Amino acid sequence: MVNTRRKVAFRWWSRKSFWYWFFLSIFLLFIRFSKGAFLLDIFAVFSRPFWPGTAQKEWIVNGTNLEQQIRIDLLEKDNQRLRQILKLQNSSKKNQVSAAVISRRSKDFWQQLELNKGAKDGINAGDAVLGPGGLLGLIETVTLTTSRVRLLTAPATKLGVWIERSKVHGVLTGIGTNRPQLNFLEKMPDAKLGDIVSTSPVSTLMPPNLPVGVIQSIDEQNLPSPYAVVQLIASPEAIDWVRVQRSNEKR
Amino acid sequence: MKRDKNRILYKCLALLVPLMTLVSPTWLSISGVGPRWAELWLLPWALEEGPFAGLFAGFCLGIILDGLNLDGSSQIPALIFLGYWWGCLGRKRKYSDKSFVLGTLILFGSFLSGFSIWLQQSFQFQGSFFNVWALHTVLAGSIVSGLIAPLLCSLSLNTFFRGKP
Numbered sequence: 001m002v003n004t005r006r007k008v009a010f011r012w013w014s015r016k017s018f019w020y021w022f023f024l025s026i027f028l029l030f031i032r033f034s035k036g037a038f039l040l041d042i043f044a045v046f047s048r049p050f051w052p053g054t055a056q057k058e059w060i061v062n063g064t065n066l067e068q069q070i071r072i073d074l075l076e077k078d079n080q081r082l083r084q085i086l087k088l089q090n091s092s093k094k095n096q097v098s099a100a101v102i103s104r105r106s107k108d109f110w111q112q113l114e115l116n117k118g119a120k121d122g123i124n125a126g127d128a129v130l131g132p133g134g135l136l137g138l139i140e141t142v143t144l145t146t147s148r149v150r151l152l153t154a155p156a157t158k159l160g161v162w163i164e165r166s167k168v169h170g171v172l173t174g175i176g177t178n179r180p181q182l183n184f185l186e187k188m189p190d191a192k193l194g195d196i197v198s199t200s201p202v203s204t205l206m207p208p209n210l211p212v213g214v215i216q217s218i219d220e221q222n223l224p225s226p227y228a229v230v231q232l233i234a235s236p237e238a239i240d241w242v243r244v245q246r247s248n249e250k251r
Numbered sequence: 252m253k254r255d256k257n258r259i260l261y262k263c264l265a266l267l268v269p270l271m272t273l274v275s276p277t278w279l280s281i282s283g284v285g286p287r288w289a290e291l292w293l294l295p296w297a298l299e300e301g302p303f304a305g306l307f308a309g310f311c312l313g314i315i316l317d318g319l320n321l322d323g324s325s326q327i328p329a330l331i332f333l334g335y336w337w338g339c340l341g342r343k344r345k346y347s348d349k350s351f352v353l354g355t356l357i358l359f360g361s362f363l364s365g366f367s368i369w370l371q372q373s374f375q376f377q378g379s380f381f382n383v384w385a386l387h388t389v390l391a392g393s394i395v396s397g398l399i400a401p402l403l404c405s406l407s408l409n410t411f412f413r414g415k416p
Contacts, residue, residue, distance in 0.1 A: 028314045036269070036318035043273050103273040107283025109368050109388055110320040114273065140321060150321055155372050176384040237283070 037143040044102060044116055044146050051100045051116060052240030060241060063132030067211055067233070070134075070196060074164055074209040078201055096130075096243045097121050102146070106236040111154035111176070113137070113236060117244065118145045126205060128245040131234035134211035135159075135199060136242060147244075151236050152180050152212070160200040161212055166190035169200060172212065172230065179216060182228040189226060191218055197230050207245050257411040261296065264407075265308075268292050269315050279399070284391035286399055287361045289316055289326065293334055294357055294404050299412045302338030309334030324371040329364035336360075350401035357404065358397030365389035 012018055031038060099121075103114035117123055119142045127139040129149045137151040138159070150157055157174035161182065168191055170184045182197060195215045201208035213230040220226045268288045275285040289312045297305025313327030320326075337356065369385040 028311055031318045032314045034318070036315070039269050039315070039319065040273075043270060046270075047274070103275065105272075105275050105285075107280075107388070108275075108285070108392070109324065109365070109372065109385075112321050148321070154321060156323060156375070176382070176388070 034143070035141040035148070040114065040143050040146045040148075043114075047102050051102060056240045060132045067133050070198075070211045071209065074196075074198055074211070077164065078209050082201075095246045097123065097246060098241055098243045099123075099147075101240055101242060104236070106151060106153070109155075109176075111151040111174070111236075112140070113149040113151065113242070115147045115149060115242065115244070116145070118143050118147045120144055122246050123147050123244050124247060127247055128199075128206055128210060130210065130243045130245060131236065131239045133233035133235075134213065136232075136234050136236055136239070139244065149242075152232060153178060153236075159206070159212075160203050161197050162200045163189075163191055163195045163215070164198055164209075165192075165195055169202075170197075170228075172197065179229045179231055180213075182215070182230050184225050184227065187225060191215060191228055193218065207247075210245075254412075258300075261407070261411040265292055265312065268312060269319055272316065272319060279395070281391040281395045282387065284388055284395065286396040287364060287392055289313075289330060290333060290357055290360045290364065290396060291400060291403050293330065294337055294353065294360070294400070295408045295412065297334045297337035298341035298408070300338065301341065302335045305334030305338035305341075306331050307334070323375055324368045326364060326368065329367040333360045333364065350405040353404040353408075354397050354401040357400035358393050361393035361396040362389060365392050 097117055099115040099117040101113050102116045105112055113129075113136075115123075115129075123139060123142055125139050125142055129136045129139060135152065137149040137154070137157070140148045140150040142148075152159065152172065152174055153176065154174045155176045157172075157180070159172045160169065161172045162169045166189075168184060168186070168189045170182045170189070172180050172182050174180045184191070193215055197212045197215060199206045199208060199210045199212060211233055213232040215228045216231045218226065218228045271288045272285075277283075279285060289309075293305065293309055293312060296308050300308075309330035309332075310327060313325065313330040316326050316330075337360070340356070366389055369382070369389055372385070373382065
């Protein structure tokens, strides 16, 4: 039973277990640094039969009517203003791609969606994701066939927004709850309950004037600056299809 | 021989952890928070294989889950600690046989791991530490895991490690 060839020389690289652990650690590191690329693509293949069907499309059409009205109003005013000043980033419906939600975790510590379209369809990190009603979140990471959305409600999601009526700017910050917090930049903001919050038209990162939500309550006593609680128009719990506003340039 | 086969099978079952995390069935959740599948897999493994196997398995699961979640907080420290702790508990067989004990271990373990994420997020995002939403999420996650743990963990313990010949 004694294997005499073993006594000739000891080579650490000829041991099977070394290579087992080596390749396992490479594999784990690959998964970690590609943000789960390999696993997510496998998941997309396996969950293909369970992707949501087309029945929800009618519902989306109904839901977009309200969004359309708000959008048209905002766009007209914005166009007049831009003609006076200068041209900024364009938002056109042509550059949108619709994607199905294949994994939804909207209430946990990590509030995110996985979409079934990825880099192959021209989606980049930082693109805006729209549901029926308005902005849902931003693309966080992209794999070949999937992409991950960071919802607006997720902790530490920050987005520059403004109130169109009074042209007050603020930072919309996710705090984990259903309603993100709008931190104003000035001491005495002209904001009222029911004001519509939309993405800021001076942003170079986001398409301008996507409706985000409605102000639900305002805390004017807060220091150093007041904040408002915003009810989002689009709700991620019930949405199976979203649209991704593709930006042309890579970031 | 059969035991080795069962161990390999159980290792392959670890792939279900990221998949179930992605699926996150809504009927198996309390206020939208699903069970912590990593702990549910880790407990039987650590109880049977000892502290260092548990520690290493916790590390591997943590790496995979961090890849699937948004950046900003890591589950690795909590899972490493839980793997080691449960491995030490597994030496005392009389504690870990009852399914009620399994449920309690999972309850405490998920609470600890949820609390570690709460700590990391409250340091990182400069939000207030006493956050009702974070408390709700931690409690919901640990309660739903603790409720299905007696079923799942004793099932996997009996199937893969302590099956009658």
